Structures are given as structure tokens and as C-alpha cells.
Amino acid sequence: MAIPLQQALxxxxxxxxxxxxxxxxxxxxxxxxxxFRCNLECAGCGKIQYPEEILKKRLxxxxxxxxxxxxxxxxxxxxxxxxxxxxxxxxxxxxMIERKKFVYLCSNGILLEKYIDRFSPSPxxxxxxxxxxxxxxHDRLVCREGVFDMAxxxxxxxxxxxxxVTTNTTVFEGEDPAEIRxxxxxxxxxxxxxxxISPGYSYDWAPDQEHxxxxxxxxxxxxxxLADRAGKGWNFNHSPFYLDFLEGERDYDCTPWGSPxxxxxxxxxxxxxxxxxxxxxxxxxMEDTDWSKYGPSSGHAKCRDCMVHCxxxxxxxxxxxxxxxxxxxxxxxLLPAG
Numbered sequence: 001m002a003i004p005l006q007q008a009l010x011x012x013x014x015x016x017x018x019x020x021x022x023x024x025x026x027x028x029x030x031x032x033x034x035x036f037r038c039n040l041e042c043a044g045c046g047k048i049q050y051p052e053e054i055l056k057k058r059l060x061x062x063x064x065x066x067x068x069x070x071x072x073x074x075x076x077x078x079x080x081x082x083x084x085x086x087x088x089x090x091x092x093x094x095x096m097i098e099r100k101k102f103v104y105l106c107s108n109g110i111l112l113e114k115y116i117d118r119f120s121p122s123p124x125x126x127x128x129x130x131x132x133x134x135x136x137x138h139d140r141l142v143c144r145e146g147v148f149d150m151a152x153x154x155x156x157x158x159x160x161x162x163x164x165v166t167t168n169t170t171v172f173e174g175e176d177p178a179e180i181r182x183x184x185x186x187x188x189x190x191x192x193x194x195x196x197i198s199p200g201y202s203y204d205w206a207p208d209q210e211h212x213x214x215x216x217x218x219x220x221x222x223x224x225x226l227a228d229r230a231g232k233g234w235n236f237n238h239s240p241f242y243l244d245f246l247e248g249e250r251d252y253d254c255t256p257w258g259s260p261x262x263x264x265x266x267x268x269x270x271x272x273x274x275x276x277x278x279x280x281x282x283x284x285x286m287e288d289t290d291w292s293k294y295g296p297s298s299g300h301a302k303c304r305d306c307m308v309h310c311x312x313x314x315x316x317x318x319x320x321x322x323x324x325x326x327x328x329x330x331x332x333x334l335l336p337a338g
Contacts, residue, residue, distance in 0.1 A: 003194065004102075004123055007075070007102045007123075008330075009075050011102075011317070014028075015028075015317060016321060025330055027072065027187040027257060028073055028075060028259065029310070029314070030067065030068055030071045030075070030076045031079060031259050031260065032057040032068070032076055032079070033080050033261065034058055034064055034083060034086050034089070035057065035058040036058065037055045037056075037081050038080060038082045039085065040108055040144060042144065044170065058086055058264060061091045061092050061095055062078075062227075068096060068235045068247055069130060070283075071262070073260075076096050076104070077103045077106060078096075078103060078106060082111070084111040090119065096124075097124045100124065101124065104126045104166070105127050106126070106168060107129060108147065109128065109151030109152075110147065111152050112157065112158065113157050116154075121161065121163045123164075126164040126165065126193070127154075127163055127165065128167070128168045129155055129166070130168050131148070131151055131183075133149040133180065133183050134148070134182065134186065135149070141172070151216050152190065159191050168314075169195065169196065169197045170198055170199070170200045171200065173200075173217065180225050184232070184234050185232070188232075188233060192235075194236060195236050196238065196310075197225075215296075215307060218305070219248035222243075223247045226243060237312060238309065238316075239313060239317050239319075239330065239333070240320075241317075241330075242268075245312055250316075252312050252315035254294060254295035254296060254303060254311040255318065256270045256271040256294050257291065258296065259311065259313070259314060260285060265278050265280055266278035266280055267281065267285040270275045270289055270293070271294070272310045274294070280327070
């Protein structure tokens, strides 16, 4: 099953508790970036373009633990940069697990085989491996040959040791839907627990600005990619309502506070993708940010075409608990596909 039942139950109970308390804004996933440094220079990435003095910085384990306790989200995504470069990443992950947080450790896979035996399998830990397509496509997008093969070896090594593994795929303009469908079939055969997919967001600092999708193009492309997905046996690590949204079957406004970002620079306003300043605390982020300025309905130019999972997956999760019918559909989606 793509999303573990234990995680689904805990997140569901958390959401219902927030609704019962009539809290309109609450986090679901803490997007933690303990460093920005990476061992790749992907054309679509805006993080590695920071100056060297920023790339040298990294969060301490204590700062990471304080952030997750301050935020309170049940799920933590550890990204970057490449988290496995961080010399204390094992301590950070272990501390999150001790706090009963569901951890998704994002990696490009280059270092995972080398370091995997420092981790222990846990229902609270998932390795999320970056794969943007089959070999030629992925290596082109990460700007280095051979990375696809390293990532696949890392996936096989992790699954063989009993770890939960998902893939994380970003779709850009100009990609072939038929090839992406073949890629999903390939990933399914690798035996991963789930797949994540999202249209690319136009980072201002990303070297390649020509291949970010517009909203209408995103919907048309994802209709072709996800056609008859129920019969393909693909397990997606998403709410089914987010996949509906990508296909244009549902329309949501963004929930930017649903996936708050904490990094070496602080709490990023308003979200992981836009950089409009930083707050010194989670409370300041939530209370002092003018949320009406963001999301497609706000008219913000940078939000107009965004359909990225970190902003709209929380909206979809909220929809999943909005009625008994939707809740039942969400529960049925937890069953293995195919």
C-alpha cells in the first residue's frame, strides 16, 4: 500500500481533531531542509543557486527537533540539498522517529548505498528517491550521466533491507506522456511502496526557466499520464483527490500553511516554493503572514499556474475528510492497486 495505514490513521485523526477544534489553518507536513548543499546541479532546482556562505550552513539536530515540536505536523519531509551529505542526518532522522513522526527522507540516491546500514527499517521511515523518468530523461534533467543507475541500485538495496521506499517525480514541459507511463510501469516492477508526482514549479533561480508548465498544459498532460490509472496497478503516495486535481477534475485553492518550510534561513514565507521573507518562529509564520496574498484565487502572479503537491495536497486532504463519501474513497485508496 502506498500510504501506510498507521500513517493514514494518525493523519486522519489529526485532521479531524483540528476540524473539531475549528482550527482553519494547521500544518500537515513539515518540509525540513537541514542544508541546501547538494552533490548534483539539476537544471530545474532553485536551492543550489544560493551563495557559498549559505550553502555552508546546516541545521543542528536540536534545531530540527525544536522545529518539529514547534510545528506539530505528523509528517516530516527531510529535503535539501541532499540530506545524506549532512554529517548528523542519522541523529536527525532517529530523533524524528523517537517523536513518532512519519519521516520521508528525500535523496537523489547517490550516497544511499554507502550510508544505508546506518539506518534501521521502521514504519515511521520512508526513503523518497528522486527519479524524474527513465534513464535518458532522468540523467538529462539532473545534468549528469549515470545517476539513474545509481538511484535504481539504491532503491533495490533499500527494499532488499526492508525499508519503505517511494519515488519522487517532477514533470516538466515537453515530456512525453507515453514515456512517463512506461516509467511508472518500470517503477512498479522495482517494488517501491508508492510514487509521488508533481508538476515542476518555476523557481526564479533555477537555470532552466523554459520547461515549467502552465496550468492548462498541466491538466492536459496529466490527463494523458494518468488515464485509466486504476487499472494500471500504480500505487501513488497521494490523496486520490490530488490526482483528480492534476487532471482538472477538481479545483482547489492553495493551502500554503499545510506544508510549512523550515531551513537554515528560518521559516520561509509563504511556502516552500516562494521566497518572500522568513519568520523567526512557526507562530510568527502562521500569525503574521497575510495568507490572502497567496494562492491562485489571490491573483499573485507566481501562484497563477502552480499545482505543486506541497500546496495542493493539503487542500486535497481537507477535501478527503469533508464528507462520508470522500472519506470512504480515501480509505479505499489505501488498498494496494492492481
